[in-house]
Amino acid sequence: MKITPRPAPAEEICLAKVYVWELPVRLTHWLIATSIAVLAVTGFFIGNPSLVSPGQAGNQFVMGYTRLVHFYAAIVFTLSVLARITWMFVGNKYSAWDKFIPARRVRRKGLLPTFKFYSFLLRKPPGFVGHNPLAGLTYCFVFLLYLGTICTGLAMYSASAHVDSPLRFFSFLIPIFGGLQSARWIHHVIMWLLLGFAAHHVYSAVLMSTIEANATIESIFSGFKYVPREDLIFSGYRFVDRHTERGG
Numbered sequence: 260m261k262i263t264p265r266p267a268p269a270e271e272i273c274l275a276k277v278y279v280w281e282l283p284v285r286l287t288h289w290l291i292a293t294s295i296a297v298l299a300v301t302g303f304f305i306g307n308p309s310l311v312s313p314g315q316a317g318n319q320f321v322m323g324y325t326r327l328v329h330f331y332a333a334i335v336f337t338l339s340v341l342a343r344i345t346w347m348f349v350g351n352k353y354s355a356w357d358k359f360i361p362a363r364r365v366r367r368k369g370l371l372p373t374f375k376f377y378s379f380l381l382r383k384p385p386g387f388v389g390h391n392p393l394a395g396l397t398y399c400f401v402f403l404l405y406l407g408t409i410c411t412g413l414a415m416y417s418a419s420a421h422v423d424s425p426l427r428f429f430s431f432l433i434p435i436f437g438g439l440q441s442a443r444w445i446h447h448v449i450m451w452l453l454l455g456f457a458a459h460h461v462y463s464a465v466l467m468s469t470i471e472a473n474a475t476i477e478s479i480f481s482g483f484k485y486v487p488r489e490d491l492i493f494s495g496y497r498f499v500d501r502h503t504e505r506g507g
Contacts, residue, residue: 410429
């Protein structure tokens, strides 16, 4: 299918209010973000305990409480990630799996223009309603990092879990990661990668919201974005088949 750029004249632009992010998407987004922040802070302390409390250690239980918070935040994080992955197959078209894996030709064609926009080589981004192709592909790798940190966390926890704990089942992951020390190192590296992605994610969201003026930031609270009506028909390109997915 041949596609050609279709820049809309300024006088033709008319914004439409579109419900893009459903409640499960918004809820899992904030649960994942919050749990990562808690996991990072508690993980730093577990890996390098720098807080010294007065009195006997047995009466303070600082590390024990920190590990407990880390454990429960990990449960929230894991369930939220699994829920978001599930919603890729049961949610609306903007949250579907093919917005992360560029299976459609139009999204593969949109990778380079989107990269040029982020690199300040284009003044206007391609008109995608939901995740643009480059963002979606990036999130695909981010979810792989999510699964990596979940698996390494389960591997480490299984080694100290109670003998009757069902989490001991995940001890089979220990040799896969090359032992507990290697699993801990991978777990630590992924944390830094996720924190780096978080900084980039905020930057790109603010950039898109400012340039497109489409309430990108507000949409993660309300679910609604304001997009040009042309994007709902052409998504920045002219299509031969009007029933083809149009960049959402």
